[in-house]
Structure formats: C-alpha cells, structure tokens
Amino acid sequence: MTDGMGSHAGSAIAAPGKPGRWRHGVGLALAASIAAISAVSGVAGAETTFTRDVVPILQQHCQECHRRGGAAPFELAVYEHVYRRRDKIAEMVRTRAMPPWKPVAGYGDFAGVRGLSKEEIATILRWVEGGAPEGDPRDRPPARTFSTGEDRGTPALTVRTEPFTAKAKSGDIYRCFSIPTAFAEERFFTLSEVVPGNNRIVHHMLAMVDEAGDSARIPPADEEPGYPCFGGPKVKIGGYLGSWTPGSRPWAMPEGVGIRLPPGARVVVQMHYHNARLQPETDQTELRLYAATAPVTKSLQFMRVGRFSLNIPAGAARHEVEAEAFVYRPMSVIAIHPHMHLLGREMKVWAKLGDESKRPLIHIDDWDFHWQGFYFYRTPVALPARSTIEMMAAWDNSAENPRNPNKPPKPVYWGERTIDEMGHAAVLFTYDDETLSR
Ligand code: HEC
Numbered sequence: 001m002t003d004g005m006g007s008h009a010g011s012a013i014a015a016p017g018k019p020g021r022w023r024h025g026v027g028l029a030l031a032a033s034i035a036a037i038s039a040v041s042g043v044a045g046a047e048t049t050f051t052r053d054v055v056p057i058l059q060q061h062c063q064e065c066h067r068r069g070g071a072a073p074f075e076l077a078v079y080e081h082v083y084r085r086r087d088k089i090a091e092m093v094r095t096r097a098m099p100p101w102k103p104v105a106g107y108g109d110f111a112g113v114r115g116l117s118k119e120e121i122a123t124i125l126r127w128v129e130g131g132a133p134e135g136d137p138r139d140r141p142p143a144r145t146f147s148t149g150e151d152r153g154t155p156a157l158t159v160r161t162e163p164f165t166a167k168a169k170s171g172d173i174y175r176c177f178s179i180p181t182a183f184a185e186e187r188f189f190t191l192s193e194v195v196p197g198n199n200r201i202v203h204h205m206l207a208m209v210d211e212a213g214d215s216a217r218i219p220p221a222d223e224e225p226g227y228p229c230f231g232g233p234k235v236k237i238g239g240y241l242g243s244w245t246p247g248s249r250p251w252a253m254p255e256g257v258g259i260r261l262p263p264g265a266r267v268v269v270q271m272h273y274h275n276a277r278l279q280p281e282t283d284q285t286e287l288r289l290y291a292a293t294a295p296v297t298k299s300l301q302f303m304r305v306g307r308f309s310l311n312i313p314a315g316a317a318r319h320e321v322e323a324e325a326f327v328y329r330p331m332s333v334i335a336i337h338p339h340m341h342l343l344g345r346e347m348k349v350w351a352k353l354g355d356e357s358k359r360p361l362i363h364i365d366d367w368d369f370h371w372q373g374f375y376f377y378r379t380p381v382a383l384p385a386r387s388t389i390e391m392m393a394a395w396d397n398s399a400e401n402p403r404n405p406n407k408p409p410k411p412v413y414w415g416e417r418t419i420d421e422m423g424h425a426a427v428l429f430t431y432d433d434e435t436l437s438r
Contacts, residue, residue, distance in 0.1 A: 050132065052135050055140055071199055102368065108377065110376065152290055160287075161269050163284045164284070167280050170273065171274070172273075173274070179267045181261060181264070184263055185263050186261065190252070192207075195288065196283065197282075201275045204244060205243060205270065207270075208237045215268045257296065257430055258436075267287070292438070304427070305349065306393070311411065312397045314412075319394065326386075326388050330385050330432040333351075336377075339425065343397050346364065346365050346394040348392045349425045352390055
C-alpha cells in the first residue's frame with residue numbers, strides 16, 4: 001500500500017545479512033544457495049518453514065477469505081497451492097495489498113482491522129527467498145476451523161435480489177435491484193447481515209433505502225433484471241441498510257440504536273459483480289435484517305460530507321478539493337463510507353472540535369474503487385455541537401494513471417456514471433439527544 005511501509009519490510013529481510021548475524025547463519029549457508037542465506041531467521045540456524053512459520057500467519061490473516069467457500073478466489077492452506085503462488089504472495093504482503101484493508105493504520109480506531117505486523121511480513125518474505133521449504137509436518141498447527149454462520153433466529157425482513165447471471169469473463173458489472181417492502185409502519189433493525197449467493201462473482205454489495213420508491217420507475221436498460229448503476233443508485237437515498245465486501249462482518253448496531261426502514265419504502269441493492277471464469281455464473285444475494293430485541297431510543301442517521309460539483313481538469317495529476325459539514329447537534333459517529341470513482345487517489349476525513357482539537361475519522365491514501373466498504377468504529381466517535389467534519393479528496397486525471405478510463409484524459413465532472421467522478425464520505429451516526437421510544 002504505502003511505499004514507506006513496504007521498504008520497512010524490505011529492510012527487515014535484509015537484517016540476517018548484517019555482520020552480527022552472519023556467524024549464526026554460517027552452518028546453514030554452507031549447504032545453501034546465496035538466496036537461502038537470507039532464509040536464516042532471527043533464531044540461530046533455524047530455517048523458515050511453511051509448516052512452522054507460515055501456516056500460523058495464513059490461518060490468522062488469510063484463511064478468513066482464502067478457504068473453501070470463502071470470499072477469495074483460491075485457498076491458501078495446502079502447501080502445494082501456497083508454494084505455487086509464493087511470488088505473488090510475497091508481492092501482496094510486501095506492498096500490504098493483502099490482507100485487504102484500505103484505511104491508513106492509526107487514523108481512526110476501527111473494528112475488525114486487518115494487517116500483518118512487520119515481523120509477519122518479514123517471515124513470509126524470508127520463507128519465499130529461502131526457497132519456500134515445506135518443513136517438518138509435525139510442526140504444523142491443527143487446521144483452523146470456521147463456523148458456518150451463527151444462528152440468529154428468524155430475520156424480520158429478508159430482501160433478495162433477482163437472480164442475475166454474469167457472462168463468462170464479464171469484467172466489472174454494477175447492477176441495482178429495486179425491491180419493494182410492505183410494512184405499514186416504520187421498522188427498526190439492530191443487526192443487518194448480507195449473504196452473497198455466489199462468492200465466485202460477488203465483489204461488493206450495498207443496500208440503501210429508497211423512501212419515495214423512485215427506483216421502481218427507472219426504465220429498463222436491457223433484458224436483464226435490475227438496472228446498471230456504476231456510481232450510485234440513481235435515486236435519492238434515505239439511508240443505508242447494510243453492506244458487504246469480502247471478509248466483512250454483519251452490521252451490529254450499538255445498544256439502543258435502530259436502522260430505520262420507513263413504511264412502504266423500496267430497498268435498492270447495488271451489486272458489484274466480476275466474473276473472471278470461463279462459464280457464466282449466477283447470483284442471488286440476500287440481506288437479512290433482524291428486529292430490535294431491546295428498546296430503540298435512537299435511529300441510525302446518515303449524512304454525506306463532500307463535494308457535489310466537481311470539475312477535474314484533463315491531465316491534472318493531483319486535483320484536490322476540500323469540504324466540510326457543520327455539526328449542529330451533538331452526535332456519535334458509528335461508521336464511515338468513503339466514495340470516489342476510478343480517478344480517486346486519496347481521501348481523508350477528520351473532525352475539528354470547538355477547541356480546535358482534531359479527531360481522525362479515516363484516511364485512505366491508495367484509493368481503489370474496487371474495494372469499497374463501510375468502516376465501523378470500535379466505539380462511536382462523539383462529536384460535540386459546533387464541531388465541523390472536514391474532508392480532503394484528491395484525484396489523478398493524468399495519462400499516467402493506469403485506471404484513467406479516458407485515453408487521452410478528458411475533463412471530468414461530478415456524476416454517477418463511469419466517466420464521472422464523485423467525492424464524499426457517507427457518515428452513519430446517531431444524535432446524542434434523540435429519545436425515541438420503540
Ligand atoms: C478479507 C478477505 C481477504 C483476506 C483476509 C485476504 N485476502 Fe487475498 N484476496 C482476496 C480477494 C477477494 C482476492 C481476489 C482479488 C480481488 O478480487 O481483488 C484476493 C487475492 C489474493 C492474491 C492474488 C492477487 C493477484 O493479483 O493475483 C494473493 C496472492 C492473495 N490474495 C494473498 C493473500 C494473503 C497472503 C493473505 C493473508 C496475509 C490474504 N490474501 C488475505 C481476499 C482476501
């Protein structure tokens with residue numbers, strides 16, 4: 001991710017080559033190739049092996065997705081499979097592209113943070129450089145098991161997308177489904193779980209409230225179910241109901257907080273599909289919403305902090321904008337969802353409190369449109385009245401940006417289409433002084 005971090009990892013591998021460590025390594029180095037010299041780990045004379053050193057890292061940080069039925073396209077468990085991919089694995093961990101986690105560490109205190117320590121990265125790199133030996137099978141820890149989902153009882157509402165078939169080698173597909181609900185009065189949910197129907201093609205999912213039901217009136221663009229929607233649902237959004245990205249967890253509201261669904265609203269589900277396979281694949285994804293079991297005193301609110309008009313000059317390598325939103329009522333921020341399109345490079349959001357002190361909210365310094373998600377704070381971030389939420393976003397509209405869809409670059413404006421850009425963060429929060437009784 002950041003070059004700075006990558007080069008730290010690089011220097012950690014070089015450590016065994018330092019003069020002080022040489023002596024320990026000699027016995028092994030005698031029999032080994034030059035490449036294997038760097039395999040000498042900090043432990044005198046010990047080789048870095050798959051079974052002893054690498055498997056525990058894969059179990060802890062990778063298998064959540066890289067397992068059978070997991071969200072990643074291949075497993076990382078069997079030695080031969082891992083060995084075959086060792087160079088790519090080294091590249092992915094060195095650049096911190098895997099495990100996927102976009103926010104810059106330490107800027108915002110998030111739940112479910114993923115990442116390898118410098119030592120873990122160094123171990124994997126040392127193992128690969130040392131020829132990736134399997135090691136002694138007796139060193140291998142027992143396989144990690146994953147639960148097949150918790151029993152949460154019966155959802156109060158299950159929203160299902162229509163079955164959608166992505167053609168072989170489909171590329172990226174953004175598809176929205178407009179789904180009616182039929183409650184006569186507003187409902188509150190405290191837990192929202194997304195169950196992708198086909199892990200081979202589902203890349204992300206976002207569920208939104210369409211209170212006016214406008215999504216039902218979007219004219220069909222083709223014969224397939226749903227309608228194409230790259231950057232947004234094409235209708236006014238009244239809130240968010242849930243989301244999924246590989247490895248993400250269900251949305252669990254803090255005590256007393258309910259996710260509100262207005263009566264008669266439609267749910268718009270945006271799916272990002274990508275079928276890399278040689279045969280068509282079909283998906284039908286479910287959103288399960290669970291009713292509050294305790295009284296709801298606060299409803300989940302949302303706001304957007306950003307710019308809703310943009311003019312990014314053709315060729316600009318860094319086009320930066322700032323935006324802010326004023327906090328009128330004391331609030332607690334529960335989650336944040338940065339949103340830009342293909343040209344986005346960076347987004348940083350923070351709150352400035354009345355006393356000028358700052359609260360970091362999120363910083364993504366290597367934006368990737370294909371990894372979008374909601375990030376939940378470990379504990380809600382309290383913002384007193386008279387704070388401001390401030391945002392900085394930057395785009396790269398130069399020819400050097402490999403993700404630039406325009407060759408040569410063109411001026412780019414705000415909008416929801418592939419050729420447009422957006423730049424905002426959706427913020428989920430509650431008002432501290434709200435006292436619903438539900
Ligand atoms: C949260 C889920 C998740 C976790 C955890 C995860 N991966 Fe991945 N990984 C993916 C997905 C999904 C892909 C497919 C690439 C894509 O869709 O962007 C992938 C792709 C890869 C690739 C292929 C990249 C390429 O460009 O060919 C490698 C190698 C990889 N992961 C290694 C790892 C390693 C090593 C770990 C642990 C240190 C790990 N991953 C942890 C989800 C995950």
